Amino acid sequence: MAAPTTFSGEAWAELRLADARxxxxxxxxxxxxAEFELLTDLFAATHExxxxxxxxxxxxxxxTSFTALILDLxxxxxxxxxxxxxxxxxxxSASSPLADPEAAAFPSPRGGGRVTAGFVICFPNYSTFxxxxxxxxxxxxxxxxxRRRGLGRMMLSAVAGRAAxxxxxxxxxxxxxxxxxxxxxxxxxxAEVFKQWRICRxxxxxxxxxxxxxxxxxxxxxxxxxxx
Amino acid sequence: MAAPTTFSGEAWAELRLADARxxxxxxxxxxxxAEFELLTDLFAATHExxxxxxxxxxxxxxxTSFTALILDLxxxxxxxxxxxxxxxxxxxSASSPLADPEAAAFPSPRGGGRVTAGFVICFPNYSTFxxxxxxxxxxxxxxxxxRRRGLGRMMLSAVAGRAAxxxxxxxxxxxxxxxxxxxxxxxxxxAEVFKQWRICRxxxxxxxxxxxxxxxxxxxxxxxxxxx
Numbered sequence: 001m002a003a004p005t006t007f008s009g010e011a012w013a014e015l016r017l018a019d020a021r022x023x024x025x026x027x028x029x030x031x032x033x034a035e036f037e038l039l040t041d042l043f044a045a046t047h048e049x050x051x052x053x054x055x056x057x058x059x060x061x062x063x064t065s066f067t068a069l070i071l072d073l074x075x076x077x078x079x080x081x082x083x084x085x086x087x088x089x090x091x092x093s094a095s096s097p098l099a100d101p102e103a104a105a106f107p108s109p110r111g112g113g114r115v116t117a118g119f120v121i122c123f124p125n126y127s128t129f130x131x132x133x134x135x136x137x138x139x140x141x142x143x144x145x146x147r148r149r150g151l152g153r154m155m156l157s158a159v160a161g162r163a164a165x166x167x168x169x170x171x172x173x174x175x176x177x178x179x180x181x182x183x184x185x186x187x188x189x190x191a192e193v194f195k196q197w198r199i200c201r202x203x204x205x206x207x208x209x210x211x212x213x214x215x216x217x218x219x220x221x222x223x224x225x226x227x228x
Numbered sequence: 229m230a231a232p233t234t235f236s237g238e239a240w241a242e243l244r245l246a247d248a249r250x251x252x253x254x255x256x257x258x259x260x261x262a263e264f265e266l267l268t269d270l271f272a273a274t275h276e277x278x279x280x281x282x283x284x285x286x287x288x289x290x291x292t293s294f295t296a297l298i299l300d301l302x303x304x305x306x307x308x309x310x311x312x313x314x315x316x317x318x319x320x321s322a323s324s325p326l327a328d329p330e331a332a333a334f335p336s337p338r339g340g341g342r343v344t345a346g347f348v349i350c351f352p353n354y355s356t357f358x359x360x361x362x363x364x365x366x367x368x369x370x371x372x373x374x375r376r377r378g379l380g381r382m383m384l385s386a387v388a389g390r391a392a393x394x395x396x397x398x399x400x401x402x403x404x405x406x407x408x409x410x411x412x413x414x415x416x417x418x419a420e421v422f423k424q425w426r427i428c429r430x431x432x433x434x435x436x437x438x439x440x441x442x443x444x445x446x447x448x449x450x451x452x453x454x455x456x
Contacts, residue, residue, distance in 0.1 A: 033356070042357045042358075044357060045356060045359035053354070054359075066352075066361070086441075128366060128367050129271050129273060130272050130277075131273035131281055133294070134431075136353065138353070138354055157438050164438055170431040171431075172427060172428060174428065176424050176426070177423075177425070186428045189430070190435075192428070194426060194427045194429065197426075198403050198411070198421050201399070201400045202417070207392050207398065211392045214313055214385070
């Protein structure tokens with residue numbers, strides 16, 4: 001059954017663990033996210049890199065390493081599987097049919113008329129004060145036709161719930177300081193937004209210059225500093 | 229050989245992979261960091277939690293999961309081992325002997341008169357745009373007598389160098405926005421400091437309420453929202 005390009009009445013959303021068959025859609029969704037953020041110049045992901053970094057052999061247990069989740073929408077109810085992390089019924093009866101013009105490009109590899117509409121990437125982080133792992137949510141993305149229907153909340157709630165259930169002490173993510181709608185939404189979900197912390201990043205040539213710098217005398221390091 | 233409480237002339241710093249024998253010192257150092265940050269009310273780490281989360285059996289390869297590093301200072305030169313990540317000779321000849329009154333409480337389990345003076349906790353993160361792992365540095369801490377001698381730079385450089393060598397795309401950490409000295413230092417090392425990102429965190433009761441929320445209909449979720 002091909003994915004429909006319009007949904008009406010009801011739709012069933014499932015957030016599920018991804019596998020290597022989802023790599024092409026994950027790649028396309030990351031590119032859409034880069035376009036949305038006007039950051040396509042930083043986009044360097046390939047199918048091969050995604051497959052080898054997100055779906056290595058053997059695959060670590062979910063949420064113990066890099067973890068990719070897929071949001072599939074189905075025109076008919078589907079029972080939860082072992083891969084299901086969250087689900088939600090969407091009531092579309094009050095609105096005109098939902099048009100998803102890209103649906104033909106995003107058939108879910110799970111079939112059954114499902115269309116892939118979003119993804120989550122998360123991985124464990126660590127709190128030294130708690131001496132416990134937490135979960136960092138790197139990305140939550142929903143394709144445009146499916147936004148503003150509570151799916152972001154479902155995805156973040158489901159991931160947070162799973163993290164809490166496996167004993168993680170925190171769930172963390174980032175937001176832009178000018179995105180007051182998002183800040184209000186996250187605070188409404190119970191999150192604290194830290195105003196004073198800033199993220200520092202070494203990357204590219206600025207990172208590569210540290211190769212081989214692990215050992216050296218004080219004098220060598222000071223000389224190196226002057227040369228930069 | 230016991231760790232001396234004063235160092236003069238020269239000292240040799242080694243940043244090395246930690247193991248379970250380092251847990252008591254890691255615990256004490258995290259507590260000192262909590263005191264320094266006036267956050268002892270958040271301190272909940274125990275020897276047992278640190279051992280089970282940082283040194284599980286089997287131990288993953290360094291930098292592929294939570295990774296603890298120890299800074300040892302030695303009054304005599306020591307040759308690098310397979311555990312060495314960074315090293316540095318300190319020239320103390322221009323100053324009066326360095327007093328480390330706590331040295332007796334921090335003998336390194338590696339012996340040889342070494343004293344444990346600091347630690348690093350880091351773990352992999354993930355960039356979707358690069359489709360590559362990076363390294364997140366959660367903590368870098370040096371005990372007070374050993375500060376302002378270039379050891380923080382050695383530790384961060386060594387960790388960044390190792391991350392670059394194993395193909396990671398980024399090294400990231402956080403800094404407080406009012407700590408201009410630290411910001412200047414990190415920018416001098418080549419880091420970009422992101423002004424617009426804010427960290428969001430769900431923890432404690434605010435996180436626990438998401439247990440079991442992965443599935444539900446739109447109506448149930450809306451009702452749940454009203455009850456909060």
